Amino acid sequence: MTSLPLVFDAPRRGLPPRHLADLSQPERRAAVTDLGEPAFRADQLSRQYFGRLENRPERMTDLPAAVRERLGEALLPPLLTELRHVETDRGSTRKTLWRLHDGTLVESVLMRYSDRLTVCVSSQAGCGMACPFCATGQGGLRRNLSTAEIVEQVVAAARTAATGELPGGPARLSNVVFMGMGEPLANYNRVVAALHRLVDRAPAGLGLAQRSITLSTVGLVPALHRLAGEGLQVTLAVSLHAPDDELRDTLVPVNTRWPVHEVLAAADDYAARTGRRYSIEYAMIRDVNDQPWRADLLGRLLSGRLAHVNLIPLNPTPGSAWDASPKPVEDRFVAGIAAHGVPVTVRDTRGREIDGACGQLAAIG
Ligand code: SAH
Numbered sequence: 001m002t003s004l005p006l007v008f009d010a011p012r013r014g015l016p017p018r019h020l021a022d023l024s025q026p027e028r029r030a031a032v033t034d035l036g037e038p039a040f041r042a043d044q045l046s047r048q049y050f051g052r053l054e055n056r057p058e059r060m061t062d063l064p065a066a067v068r069e070r071l072g073e074a075l076l077p078p079l080l081t082e083l084r085h086v087e088t089d090r091g092s093t094r095k096t097l098w099r100l101h102d103g104t105l106v107e108s109v110l111m112r113y114s115d116r117l118t119v120c121v122s123s124q125a126g127c128g129m130a131c132p133f134c135a136t137g138q139g140g141l142r143r144n145l146s147t148a149e150i151v152e153q154v155v156a157a158a159r160t161a162a163t164g165e166l167p168g169g170p171a172r173l174s175n176v177v178f179m180g181m182g183e184p185l186a187n188y189n190r191v192v193a194a195l196h197r198l199v200d201r202a203p204a205g206l207g208l209a210q211r212s213i214t215l216s217t218v219g220l221v222p223a224l225h226r227l228a229g230e231g232l233q234v235t236l237a238v239s240l241h242a243p244d245d246e247l248r249d250t251l252v253p254v255n256t257r258w259p260v261h262e263v264l265a266a267a268d269d270y271a272a273r274t275g276r277r278y279s280i281e282y283a284m285i286r287d288v289n290d291q292p293w294r295a296d297l298l299g300r301l302l303s304g305r306l307a308h309v310n311l312i313p314l315n316p317t318p319g320s321a322w323d324a325s326p327k328p329v330e331d332r333f334v335a336g337i338a339a340h341g342v343p344v345t346v347r348d349t350r351g352r353e354i355d356g357a358c359g360q361l362a363a364i365g
Contacts, residue, residue, distance in 0.1 A: 019148035124182025219263035295336025
């Protein structure tokens with residue numbers, strides 16, 4: 001067999017072409033300079049994209065037409081194509097199905113509340129964590145998302161909000177939760193870069209408040225310690241779902257690698273180094289993890305820690321026999337935790353009817 005000369009770059013397998021949002025501000029300047037333009041053009045592009053949420057080069061009228069075309073082609077390739085969106089809660093919850101450049105599908109969910117506007121984003125297409133109660137976990141991992149593919153979900157949500165497409169008129173996106181498809185800490189570098197794009201001030205980024213961004217994880221312990229050292233102060237949510245290793249081994253299989261006490265120690269490390277209280281996510285599954293003794297054990301485990309508990313009524317997923325705990329059982333569970341002085345809330349589950357609630361995102365075309 002003769003070897004063919006490599007006349008063009010091999011495509012980065014699976015990942016999309018480079019995009020402005022993949023790059024830090026100095027990297028953008030370098031990229032623009034490489035394209036033969038002065039570095040300040042990078043700031044102009046960034047102001048358009050992060051400041052004005054504009055991703056169509058032809059609308060960037062502060063740039064000369066030829067420059068728009070060249071820089072647009074090189075740095076603003078379209079990454080997300082909306083296939084469709086569905087709405088519920090009288091239009092205040094909207095799930096969008098996106099097609100990525102290679103045909104991969106992901107979903108994000110935009111939720112308007114009286115006091116905030118939150119987008120729930122995906123960090124991976126599919127997920128490798130295989131939690132049996134979660135729809136995303138059933139299909140396995142397809143691939144990591146690039147930094148820009150994550151950021152674009154947020155920018156698209158901010159644009160939808162700003163243009164007044166949601167009931168209640170134009171609004172500003174205030175919160176981002178990494179609770180869509182995927183395990184964010186399994187796509188560490190790209191997710192951390194995306195966090196920087198979200199919190200950096202314009203023109204470097206969107207300038208969102210750190211505490212209004214929540215990263216939810218199964219608790220990949222080494223990555224959690226690393227995150228604690230990033231100098232970021234985003235809100236951490238840990239998906240515990242059981243206070244004991246025996247049950248957690250089955251609900252969150254990665255627990256066999258990093259058990260409950262190690263996960264909590266890593267979350268404590270995050271709290272100590274960032275000064276931020278973390279939340280413990282606990283899906284209430286009827287007759288599985290909702291016994292009073294487990295509430296008691298959870299309360300005892302968390303007492304004295306900088307943590308609060310967020311109970312999520314299980315969102316049933318197709319093909320699963322599991323269901324949410326009945327309300328009286330939930331009430332007793334809340335009281336059992338609160339008896340230890342641990343703050344506990346029950347999450348209002350948005351988007352159930354459109355399979356857009358936590359753990360229901362499956363992105364089946
Ligand atoms: N992989 C990350 C983030 C994605 S899921 C994580 O596990 O934290 C976001 C939250 O929804 C997690 O707490 C997850 O355990 C929870 N979840 C998954 N499936 C659910 C379901 N069917 N009902 C309620 N919550 C669910």
